[in-house]
Amino acid sequence: MYPTSLFFDILLGGIILGALYSLISLGLNLQFGVTKVLNVAHGEFMIIASYLSYVFFTSFKMDPFFSLLIILPFFFFIGFALERGLFGRLFLRLSVDEAVSISLLMCFGLMFIIQNVLMLIFGRTEKSYEYFSQTVDIAGAIFPLNRIIVGVAGVVLNFAIYNFLTFTQPGRALRASIMEPIGAQLVGINISKLRSYALGLGLIASGLAGMLISMFYAITPYSGSVYTIIALIVIILGGFGSMLGSILGGITLGFVSYVTMRFMSSTLVLVVFYAIFLLILLIRPQGLFRR
Amino acid sequence: MKRLASSLFLIMILLAMLISPFMLGDYLTAMLFLIFTYVILTVSWWFFCSTTKYVSLGTAAFVGLGAYITALFCRPLSVPLAILLGGCITFLVAFAIGLVTLRLKGVYFTIFTFGLSEFLSNAILWYENIYVGTIGRIVPSLDVRTLYYAQLAFLLLSLLFIKLTLRTKIGLALKAIGESEDTAIHCGVNHVFYKSLGFAISSMLMGIAGGLLAIRWAYIDPRIIFNPLFSFQPPVMATLGGVSTFYGPILGAIVLSSLSEYLSLQLKEYYMIFFGIIIIVVIYLMPGGVSQLITIRRKGQAIK
Numbered sequence: 001m002y003p004t005s006l007f008f009d010i011l012l013g014g015i016i017l018g019a020l021y022s023l024i025s026l027g028l029n030l031q032f033g034v035t036k037v038l039n040v041a042h043g044e045f046m047i048i049a050s051y052l053s054y055v056f057f058t059s060f061k062m063d064p065f066f067s068l069l070i071i072l073p074f075f076f077f078i079g080f081a082l083e084r085g086l087f088g089r090l091f092l093r094l095s096v097d098e099a100v101s102i103s104l105l106m107c108f109g110l111m112f113i114i115q116n117v118l119m120l121i122f123g124r125t126e127k128s129y130e131y132f133s134q135t136v137d138i139a140g141a142i143f144p145l146n147r148i149i150v151g152v153a154g155v156v157l158n159f160a161i162y163n164f165l166t167f168t169q170p171g172r173a174l175r176a177s178i179m180e181p182i183g184a185q186l187v188g189i190n191i192s193k194l195r196s197y198a199l200g201l202g203l204i205a206s207g208l209a210g211m212l213i214s215m216f217y218a219i220t221p222y223s224g225s226v227y228t229i230i231a232l233i234v235i236i237l238g239g240f241g242s243m244l245g246s247i248l249g250g251i252t253l254g255f256v257s258y259v260t261m262r263f264m265s266s267t268l269v270l271v272v273f274y275a276i277f278l279l280i281l282l283i284r285p286q287g288l289f290r291r
Numbered sequence: 292m293k294r295l296a297s298s299l300f301l302i303m304i305l306l307a308m309l310i311s312p313f314m315l316g317d318y319l320t321a322m323l324f325l326i327f328t329y330v331i332l333t334v335s336w337w338f339f340c341s342t343t344k345y346v347s348l349g350t351a352a353f354v355g356l357g358a359y360i361t362a363l364f365c366r367p368l369s370v371p372l373a374i375l376l377g378g379c380i381t382f383l384v385a386f387a388i389g390l391v392t393l394r395l396k397g398v399y400f401t402i403f404t405f406g407l408s409e410f411l412s413n414a415i416l417w418y419e420n421i422y423v424g425t426i427g428r429i430v431p432s433l434d435v436r437t438l439y440y441a442q443l444a445f446l447l448l449s450l451l452f453i454k455l456t457l458r459t460k461i462g463l464a465l466k467a468i469g470e471s472e473d474t475a476i477h478c479g480v481n482h483v484f485y486k487s488l489g490f491a492i493s494s495m496l497m498g499i500a501g502g503l504l505a506i507r508w509a510y511i512d513p514r515i516i517f518n519p520l521f522s523f524q525p526p527v528m529a530t531l532g533g534v535s536t537f538y539g540p541i542l543g544a545i546v547l548s549s550l551s552e553y554l555s556l557q558l559k560e561y562y563m564i565f566f567g568i569i570i571i572v573v574i575y576l577m578p579g580g581v582s583q584l585i586t587i588r589r590k591g592q593a594i595k
Binding site: 038040086090097101102104105106108109110111112113115116117119120225226228229232233235236240265267268269270271273274277278281282285 | 344
């Protein structure tokens with residue numbers, strides 16, 4: 001392999017995985033930042049979206065991007081309902097510390113339910129579908145076309161979400177309530193309303209990521225929790241509450257994981273992530289990219 | 292009088308536990324073994340996490356580590372020595388992890404421990420793939436009754452150990468950290484050391500329980516012993532039982548592990564759905580756990 005094609009191989013592979021990781025962790029970071037619910041079922045929600053786009057594609061021949069029209073409103077509604085029905089009331093009744101650990105346990109409950117309902121419906125076997133699986137040659141680096149689509153879509157979506165959070169009024173309100181919950185309330189932001197939007201938006205991000213993943217990975221009911229762990233490590237890397245940190249951290253980990261998979265072994269990826277995690281905790285616990 | 296009654300009650304339970312393997316069949320004995328395991332895991336989780344309010348989700352990692360070390364060393368050493376060695380190594384590993392991660396606020400610790408078992412299982416899988424060639428390991432097994440008594444002895448010892456440790460300087464330091472960490476630091480409590488020590492003690496008990504589990508199962512591989520369920524069950528069981536008392540976690544572990552054993556028998560692999568629903572509903576209705584309800588009722592009677 002020529003050095004230039006190797007360069008493009010690593011560049012593209014890293015960006016594709018990285019865009020995906022940042023998308024997942026943006027959602028989780030937003031959810032945790034605003035609501036203080038550490039949603040460990042985040043990866044499981046993502047896998048629901050993967051299964052939905054799989055079903056729409058195989059049974060109705062529906063394009064995965066088109067199926068987003070159904071998945072995203074549905075996911076937003078789930079997030080909204082979860083906050084209204086479950087978490088919101090917990091945070092009203094209990095002190096913050098208690099509510100954080102109890103909502104964490106509830107998310108475990110959700111995780112078990114989702115995993116095993118998916119098991120019940122789809123079984124243990126891996127599911128995947130063929131979507132633009134022909135290969136393309138980009139300066140000597142050979143990729144299936146669907147990965148390129150995922151990479152482009154991932155970058156665009158990250159950009160869109162980041163701009164939404166930085167430049168629009170609702171986005172500013174969300175970030176304000178992450179940084180200064182009390183101050184945000186003082187300037188007239190309705191936090192309890194915002195919490196449900198934050199959970200819904202976080203789920204929209206996981207729905208997008210799940211749809212993208214179903215295009216090029218085979219999925220099983222249990223493949224979600226690894227993505228939760230990755231998202232959490234990305235958040236630590238970028239800093240809690242920092243959206244730009246999540247994006248940069250996701251890209252960094254994307255490159256690390258692609259290089260590890262490409263040149264070493266895919267079972268080693270999590271081991272390397274943990275080494276990075278420990279290193280960050282030792283050197284810069286507030287996150288690499290946090291101001 | 293009341294004290295006498297409760298100690299009589301305890302002695303009765305102890306006697307029942309001593310003779311039960313002769314009265315019950317092998318299946319029920321094995322089930323009791325599993326329940327004991329969960330009681331140990333839950334109480335040792337409670338010992339560190341409820342006193343300091345640092346939520347750990349890494350129980351599976353230490354259970355798995357203890358089990359794996361037992362499997363590695365039970366042939367060169369004898370079985371009890373291998374289990375103890377597993378306990379010692381988990382103690383050291385947990386102490387080192389504590390020194391690194393417990394300097395930070397609680398969320399970092401929770402997140403770190405959440406992925407720890409996945410990390411260890413991947414590391415061991417990778418190691419065995421490259422350097423050993425086979426993945427699982429066969430462990431010399433003992434019969435159920437012997438294991439039952441071993442686990443019973445370990446259960447009683449660890450309960451006693453935890454109860455006594457909570458009264459020593461270590462327990463006081465941990466409680467002070469849980470009440471208000473900043474105040475504890477100002478009073479001169481070496482918080483990183485005591486947190487790491489408490490975490491290491493609780494992990495050591497988990498590691499020994501894991502070693503006993505490995506002997507019980509007779510075969511282990513990273514996918515089985517690093518089962519994430521071991522991480523999730525102890526906090527759920529402790530919360531259901533109520534974390535404010537010593538008996539709460541024990542009660543929660545007994546009730547929930549027998550319930551999940553029963554459900555898994557009735558509903559095969561789909562019992563986890565019901566388990567999830569139970570967790571959400573029960574925690575939502577009583578976040579303080581069952582034992583809190585009992586104490587509230589007692590207080591109510593006292594007022595009358």
